[in-house]
Amino acid sequence: MNYNENRQMWMTRVASFRESGMSQSQWCKANEVSLTALRYWLRKLKSSSYSEEETETFEFASLNVPGTCSAKSITLEVGAVKILLYSDFDETLLLKTIKTLQQT
Incomplete structure (x- = not known):
C-alpha cells in the first residue's frame, strides 16, 4: 500500500x-x-x-440583512472577537465561524 x-x-x-x-x-x-x-x-x-x-484564498461576501431583527440576543466572545447572536441564528455558520477563529 x-x-x-x-x-x-x-x-x-x-x-x-x-x-x-x-x-x-x-x-x-x-x-x-x-x-x-x-x-x-x-x-x-x-x-x-x-x-x-x-493555502486557500478567502473573499468577503455581501449579505442582505433584513431590516428588523429579533429583540432577544446574546453576545458570544471568542478570543478578542465578540459575536452578537439573535434567536434565529444559523448554527452551521456559527460553528464554522468559531472553528475559523480558533485556528487564527
Missing part, C-alpha cells in the same frame, strides 16, 4: 472514530486498531489540514 492509499485509509478511519462518539481506546478495541497508530494519524491529519487550509 503506497502512502496516499494509507493516508486515505486513515482519513476514513479517523472520520469513523470521530463519528462514533467512543473514546480512543474503545474505538481501537472495537476496530482492532493500535491506539498508538490512531493517535499518530489524528495528529498527522490535524496538522496537515491546517497547512492545506492556509
Whole structure:
C-alpha cells in the first residue's frame, strides 16, 4: 500500500472514530486498531489540514440583512472577537465561524 492509499485509509478511519462518539481506546478495541497508530494519524491529519487550509484564498461576501431583527440576543466572545447572536441564528455558520477563529 503506497502512502496516499494509507493516508486515505486513515482519513476514513479517523472520520469513523470521530463519528462514533467512543473514546480512543474503545474505538481501537472495537476496530482492532493500535491506539498508538490512531493517535499518530489524528495528529498527522490535524496538522496537515491546517497547512492545506492556509493555502486557500478567502473573499468577503455581501449579505442582505433584513431590516428588523429579533429583540432577544446574546453576545458570544471568542478570543478578542465578540459575536452578537439573535434567536434565529444559523448554527452551521456559527460553528464554522468559531472553528475559523480558533485556528487564527
